[in-house]
Amino acid sequence: MFDLLQQTMRRYVAWQPKEERQFIEAFVYREVPSQYRLVEYGEVCREICFLNKGCVRLYYLTDDGEEVSGFLFTEGLFLSALESFLAESPSVQVLETVEPCELLVLPKMKLEKLYEELPKTQVFMRKLLEERFVNAQKVVASFVLDKPEERYLKLIAAQPDLLQRFPQHVLATYLGITPVSLSRIRKRIREMKK
Amino acid sequence: MFDLLQQTMRRYVAWQPKEERQFIEAFVYREVPSQYRLVEYGEVCREICFLNKGCVRLYYLTDDGEEVSGFLFTEGLFLSALESFLAESPSVQVLETVEPCELLVLPKMKLEKLYEELPKTQVFMRKLLEERFVNAQKVVASFVLDKPEERYLKLIAAQPDLLQRFPQHVLATYLGITPVSLSRIRKRIREMKK
DNA sequence: GTTCTGCATTAACAAAAGATAAGAACGTCA
């Protein structure tokens, strides 16, 4: 139940067995169905979740009620509406499961306690953030450097499982284009291969 | 000379006077001219710089030798080619000054020493990264949500000084468009206002 | 002052994406 979390923890920090237990014990196991909103629009996000199984999309709402993907999460990632979580402000980001999910939930209060009582928590979070920031920079780089077609090709090369697990209109907005345009791009690629 | 750094430090962490001195003493003051490359393409970045005065652009090189902006730095920000810095790998990001700059340079070795000897360094860096990550997420959100014209308007609303300090072709690629297209957008906006 | 160079603008055309609507494929549920 905590295997993947443990693995992930060890990838960044060398914990003492006692520290490891202390950290893990701060999490609460929780199962949620598909299409479940972990964070609603306008709600203050007060927890960070480790995604043990399943997948989740982060999206924004446009003026005309459309949903535009901002990030796609799969197993092994920590997820939260970070801006809301940090500032305790109403979230403009919605977090919604795309499959039934197993989560390990860390409430903000407990994280703050860990920061004080278990200093390696600081190191762990810093390293997680470093990785996520570098990742975000790469996404930005892809937006300024590549055309939508290239972004799509890079995406299916880097994370082919996303294609199976997320509907295409979700992938399309994640790439910054409309579902119609993604469909055309896919067709162009199909023709190319012939 | 260290005023802005000190201010920035205090915004995130409550330091003891002694800790503050210890942290600041790890930095080396350095002046560089305009158009100076702090990190070359393919070079391993081994330091983090605090930008005390001046401005810097981060850019990528395309296959045909074009420069595409990935980020624009102004006073008060920490800059480095983070992926290269962390992995000690050749950088695909180039850092080049756009004005004469005053830098406070923190070599990687010294940062690692601080991480061990001055635990608040961990807290400070984590909080810096949180802020930068949230910022990067907003940039991504703007790419998936807004049209180039809106991105430009938001940019000049949020950071009007960038317009004065960076040439327009640099701003254009930062917005993910060509200089020609930005010129057209600016014209459209001019016509609108009449 | 004159030349040179780099940058912003404008124009004209090609290529791609957005918007809208209509049809096809698929699973769900009565």
Add this chain to the structure above:
DNA sequence: TGACGTTCTTATCTTTTGTTAATGCAGAAC
């Protein structure tokens, strides 16, 4: 089985951007 809803596809048209090239402008070098 059949009706419904959702998603993906396809078609048409409009809008925008990319591309290339020409023009204008201003600062730097001589």
